[in-house]
Amino acid sequence: MTQSLADVVFTPAPADLPKRARTLMIQGTASDVGKSMVVAALCRAYTRRGLIVRPYKAQNMSNNAAVAADCDPGPDGAVTHGEIGRAQALQARACKVPPSIHMNPVLLKPQTDIGSQVVLRGRVLGNCPARIYHKMRHALMPAVLDSLRRLQAEADLVIVEGAGSGAEVYLRSSDITNMRLAESADLPVAILSDIDRGGTMAAIVGSHALLSEADRARVVGYIINKFRGDFSLFEPGCRTITEHTGWPFLGVIRWFDRADRLPAEDSLALERPAEFGGRGLNVAVPRLSRIANFDDLDPLAAEPGVSLKFVQPGNPIPADTDVIILPGSKATRTDINVLRKEGWDVDILAHVRHGGRVVGLCAGFQMLGKVVRDPLGLEGPAGETAGLGLLDVETEITPDKQLIDLDVTDRISGQRVTGYEMHMGRTIGPGLDKPWLMLGNGANARPEGAVSSDGRVTGAYVHGLFGSDAFRAHWLTTVGAQASALDFEARTEAALEALADHVEANLDLDALLKLAR
Template sequence: MLDPAPPRRGRSLMIQGTSSDVGKSLLVAGLCRAYARRGLKVAPFKAQNMSNNAAVTVDSDLEDSPDGPAPRGEIGRAQALQARASGLPASIHMNPVLLKPQALVGSQVVLRGRALGNWPARHYHNLKPMLLPAIMDSYRRVASEADLVLVEGAGSGTEVYLRHCDITNMKLAEVADLPVVLLTDNDRGGAIAAVVGSWLLHDETERARIRGYIVNKFRGYFSLYEPGCDVMTEKTGWPLIGVVRWFDTADHLPAEDALALARPARSEGGSLVVAVPQISRMANFDDLDPLSSEPGVDLRWVRPGRPIPADADVVLLPGSKTTRAALDTLVAEGWDIDILAHHRRGGRVVGICAGFQMLGRVVRDPDGIEGPPGETRGLGLLDITTTIGGDKRLIEIDADDSVSGTRVTGYEMHMGRTEGKGLERPWFRLDSRPEGAMSPDGRVMGGYLHGIFGADGFRRHWIAEVGGAASERRYEAEVDAALDALADQLEQDLDLDALLALAT
C-alpha cells in the first residue's frame, strides 16, 4: 500500500517523440538547465526508460537499518543528467520504471530503484498496467516539490499496438492530465510524414492534447524548409513551436543507450590506443566518455566481425548486463584469442564491473539470474572467481585512493560476489578499503567502480601509468559547460516563455 503522495505544486509539460532517438532526452536536459537558470525549480520525469546505462540515486525505497544505510536506488542515465541540469540530486521517483535489457531472458525490471526480476517482453506487457499506481505516485511526489516538471515520453507515442498497456506516453498524459508537445527529427529525414502520420494515428482526444510540434536536429536554411512546416501545420492543425538547430556539442554529454556508439570517438588520432570490444548487452559504457574526450587517447570501439587492433596499447572490457553472454561474445568473435595474444605481447588489459568479472577464471550463475544456470570460463588473467547472485550493490564512491594517491569518485552497481587470491593485490585502496585486483606485473587490472575516469586526477594518473599523455581537461566542468551551451541554444531557437505558458 503506497503512502499518499503530497499534492501537486508545479506545472507540467510532456515531450513526446515521433520515434526513438529524435532527441527527447537531450531537449529535456537543455530545457531543465534553461528554466533552472531562470530561477524555477525544474524536475525531470520519465515513467519508463529502457537502457543499460544507469546512475545511482541519493534515495531509496528501503529504510535504513541499525547496521547501516539502505542500498541506494538506480534510474536511467538520461534522467540523472536531466536532474544534474536542473541542479537536483537524482531520485528514484524521476524514473520509476527502468528496463535493463538482458540476453535470453528479456529485461530486468527496476521499480523505484529496486530490481523486481527478469521479465520476457510478453509477460512485462501484462505487468505494466499494475505499475501505473506507483508511477503516478512518483510523478505526484516529483510535482509536489517543483515549479515545473518536464515529462519525457518513450519511443513514439503512436505505437497503436501498445496502447492497451501504455504507461509512459498518451496513457500517462491522460491520467496525469498533461499537455503534450511533439518532437520530430529533421536530420534522419521524413519529419513531415512523421508528424502527419502521428496526427492520423491519434484519436481526437489525443490530438487535442498536443499543443504543437518542434522540429529537432535541423541543419541548413530554414527559409528552404519553412514550406514543409506549413504542410505539417495545415495537415494537423498543430502550430510549429520552434526549430532546434543541430547541437554540435552533444557528444560532450553522457549517452543514454547504444545508439550513440555509432557516433565517432572525439579523440581519434591520439597516441595511446585503447580498444574496447563491443560486447553483448553493454552497460554504463559512458564510463569511457572521459577517455574519449582526451586528445591523447585514441579510443576505438571494436565492432563484431572486426579483430582487436594489433597496435592497441590497452584493451578495456566495459560493463555488461550479462557477464556470461559477454564472455560468449568474446569467444564467438575470436576476441578472447586477440586479448590473450595482446597480453602476451606486453599489452595491458583493464576490466570494469562485468569486464572485471570476465578477467577471472570462471563466472558462475547457479540461479540463472542473467540467463540459463551454469558457469562460463573467463579469460584467466586474474586469480578470481565470481558467483552471480545476492542483492545488487548500489553505492556512490568518493574516497582517496592510497594506491594512486588521487581522489576517486564513481559508483558501484552490480550483482555478484568475487573471491580469490587476486584480491590480495587490489587496484584501489579507498580510505583503506581494498577494491578490485591487479596482476603481479601490473599489466592487468579490474574493479567494480564505474565513473572513475570522470575524476580528473585519477584519469591523468591512469593515462600516465599506461604510457599515455593526459591533458589538463576538467571533464565534469565540460559536461556542465555543454549543458549551458545547450540551454543557450534553446533560448535562441525556441520561445521559452511561450513554451512555458503551455505547461499546466
Template sequence: MSITAQTFDLDLPPLGDHGPRRARTLMIQGTASDVGKSLIVAGLGRAYSRRGLAVRPFKAQNMSNNAAVAIDSDWPPGPDGRIPPGEIGRAQALQAQACRASRSVHMNPVLLKPQSDLDCQVILRGRPIGSWSASAYQALKPRLLPAVLDSLNRLAADADLILIEGAGSGAEQYLRAQDISNMGLAEAGDIPVVLLGDDSRGGVMAAMIGAHALWTPSERARVAGYLINKFRGDPAVFAPACTEISRRTGWPSLGIVQWFAAAHNLPPEDSLALEVPADISDPSHRRPGLTVAVPRLPRIANFDDLGPLAAEPGVRLHWVPSGRPIPRDVDVILLPGSKATRADMEALHREGWDQDIFCHRRHGGAVVGLCGGFQMLGRMIHDPDGIEGPPGSTPGLGLLALETWIGPTKHLVELAVLDRRSGQRVTGYEMHMGRSSGPALDRPWLRLDDGTRVRAEGAESSDGRVMGSYLHGLFAADGFRHHWLARFGQQSDLPDYGARIEATLDALADRLEADLDLDRLLELAR
C-alpha cells in the same frame, strides 16, 4: 530466470497522498526513438533552472543498461537497518544535473535493463523486482501506473516545473492499451504534450502527420504543438513544411532547433548511439597517443565510464564491432560493464576476441576490466540461480586468479573517496549483483579511504598490466584519470571533465534560448 506477472507477487512501495499537484508539467514525446528527447529535456531543464525555477526531469519508463545511483528510496530498510540507494537511467541523472537537482528514484520510476532480446530486468523506484519476458511485461505495466503517477506527484510537490520525457515513439498504437510512458501517462495525469521530430534523418513531415493520423481525437487535442529538432540549414527553406504539418494536424509550430554539434560532449543514453568505429587496422587512421580498444559486447552496460577517456585529446578510443578482430597494435583493451556477464563472455569467446586478448597480453599489452568486464578477467563466472540467464557457469579469461558468483542481491553504493595507492581522489559508484573472491584480490588495484577505514578494491596483476574493479566512474575523477594515463606515458590534456559537461549543458540551454520561445513553452505547461 524470467518471472511472469501471473506468478510474481508484486510488492509495491507505499503510495503517498500528495494533494493537488503544485508544479506545472510538460511532456516531450517523440515521433521515434533517438530524436533528441533526452537532450531537449536536459537543455530546457538548464534554461528554466537558470531563470530561478525549481525544475525536475521525469521519465516514467526508460529502457537502458546505463544507470546511475540515486540517493533516495521509499523501500523498507534492509537487514542492516539502512534504506539502500536506488538506481535510475543515466539520461535522467544527466537531466537532474542539468536542472541542478539531486538525483531521485522518482525521476525514473520504471527502468528496464535488457538481459536478452526477449526479457529484461525491471527496476521499480530504484529496486530490482524481477525479470519479465516482453509479453509478460505488457501485462504487468498497468499495475505499475499507480506507482508512476505517485512518483510524478512526489516530484511535483517540491518543484515549479516537471519536464517529462516520453519513451520511443508516442504513436505506437499497438502498445497504447498498456502504455504508461506516453499518451497513457499524459491522459492519466492530464499533461500537455509537445511532439518532437528529427529533421536529420528525413521524413519528419510524414512522421508528424502519421502520428496525428494514429492518435485518437482526445490524444490529438492533448498535443499543444510540435518542435523540429536537429535541423541544418536555413529554417526559411523548411517553412512550407511547417505550414503543411500545421494545416493537416491543427498543431502550431513551436520552433526549429538547430543542430547542436557539441552534443557529443555529453554521455550517450544507450548503445544505439555508439558510432561505428574507424578501421584502426588501417594505418591512415593511426595517430600519436594512447590507443584503447573496446569490444562492443551485446549486453554492454554503463559504457559512459569511457566518456572521459574518449574526451582526452591524446586518447584514441575505438569500439570493435562484431565480426572484426581486435588489432594487435593497440595499447589497452578495455572490457566495459555488462548486464549479462556470462552471455557477453560467451559472445567474446564466439568472436575470437579472447584469443586477441591473450595475444595482446603476451606482447605486453594492458587489459582493463570494469564491473562485468572485471568479472570476465577471472577464471569462472557462476550463476547457479539463473539471475542473468540460464543457470550455469562460464569460463572467464583467466587473467586474474578470481571467480565470481552472481547472486540475487544488488550492491548499490555511491563513493567519493581517496585512493591510497594512487594518492588521488576518486568518485563513482558500484552497481552489481556479483561477488568475486580469490587470491588475485590480495593485490588490489585500489585502496579506498572514506575517512573511517581503508578497503581494498579490485585486483591487479603482478606486472601491473591487468587491472579490474567494480567501481564505475573512475575515469571521470580528473586526478585519477591523469595518474592512470601517466602510467602509459600519456599526458592528460583535459584538466576538468566535469567542467566540460557543465559548459556543454549551458551551451545547450543557450541554443534553445536562441531557437525557441521559452516563455511560450512555459505557458503551455500546466
C-alpha cells in the same frame, strides 16, 4: 520475476500532498530523436530562470544507469540507494539537484533479446520476458503516477520525457510512459521529430493519423530537432504539417555540435561514430552485446592524448592497440561468449602476451577472472562460463545488488576517486590480495579490484573511475601516456550551459512555458 508485479508494494506519497508544478511532456516520433537531450536543455534553461525544475521519465529502457540516493524502504524498513537511467541523472544535473528514483520510477535493463531486468523505484524486482511484462506493467501505473505527483509537489515545473514513439497505438492499453500516462496525469504534449534522419513530415502527420481524437487534443504543438542548413527551405513543409494536423509549429532546434560532450542515453549512440578523442594512446573497447554504462569511457575519449575506438562485431581488435578496456555488461556470461564468438578472446590473450594492457570495469572485471557462475539464472540460463583467466578470481552472480556512491581517496594512487558501484555478483580469489584500489581512509579503507602479477591486467567494480581528473591523469602516466589538464566535470557543465543557450536561441521558451499546465 522474483515477485509478481501485481503484488508490488511501494510507499505512497501522503494523500494531502499538494500539486504545485506546471507540467509539459515531450514525446517523440521515434527512438533517438533527441528527447533526452531536449529535456536536459529545457531543465537547465528554466532552472537558470529561477524556476525549481524536475525531469521525469516513467519508464526507461537502458543499460546505462546511475545511483540515486533516495529509495523506498525495503522489507526491513531500511532506506538504501537506488538506480535510475543515466539520462535522467544528467537531467537532474541540468536542474542542479541530486538524482532521485522518482525521476525514473521504472527502469528496464535488457539482458536478452526478449527480456529485461525490471527496476521499480530504484530496486530490482527481477527478470521478466517482454511478453509477460507487456501484460503486467499496468500494475506499475500507481507507482508511476505517485512518483510524478511527488515531483510535482516539490517543483515549479516538471518536464516529462516520453519513450520511443507516442504513436505506437497497439501498446496504448498497457502504456505507462506515453499517451496513457498523459491521459492519466492530464499532461499537455509537445511532439519532437528528428529531421536529420529524414521523414519528419510523414512521422508527424502519421502520428496524428494514428492517435485517437482525445490523444490528438493533448498535443499542443510540434518541434523540429537537429536541423542543418537554411530552414526557410523547410518552412513550406511545416505549413503542410500544420494543415494536416492542426498542431502549431513550436520551433526548430538546430544541430547542436557539442552533443557528444554529454553522456549518451543508450547503446544506439555506439552504432554511429566509432572513434573518439585525439591521438596518442590507442584504446580499444569491444562493443559487447549487452554493453552497460559505457559513459565510463567518455573522460578517456575526451583526452587529447588518447584515441579511443569501439570495436564493432565482425572486426578484430587492432594490432596497434595499447590498452583494451572491457566495459560493463548487463549479461556477463553472454558477453564472455560474445568475446569468444568474435575471436576477441584470442586477440586479448595475444595482446597480453605481447606486453599490452587490459582493464576490466565491473562486468569486464568479472570476465577477466577464471569463471563466472550464475546458479540462480539471474542474468540468463543458470550455469557457469569460463572467463579469460587473466586474473586469479572467480565470480558468482547473486541476487543482492551492490549500489554505492563513491567520493573517497584511493590510498594506492593517492588520488581522489569519485564514481559508484552497481553490480550483482560476489568476486573472490587470491587475485584480490593485490587490489587495484584501496578506497577510504585509515582503518576504514577497503581493497577493491585486482591486479595481475605483472601489473598489466587490472579490474575493479568502480564505475566513473576515469571521471576523476587526478586519478585519470595518474593512470595515463602509469600506462606511458601523456595526461592533459582536462577538467572533465567543467567540460560537461560547459556543455550543459551551451545546450541551454542553444535552446534559448532556437525556441520561444516563454511561449513553451505557457503551454505547460
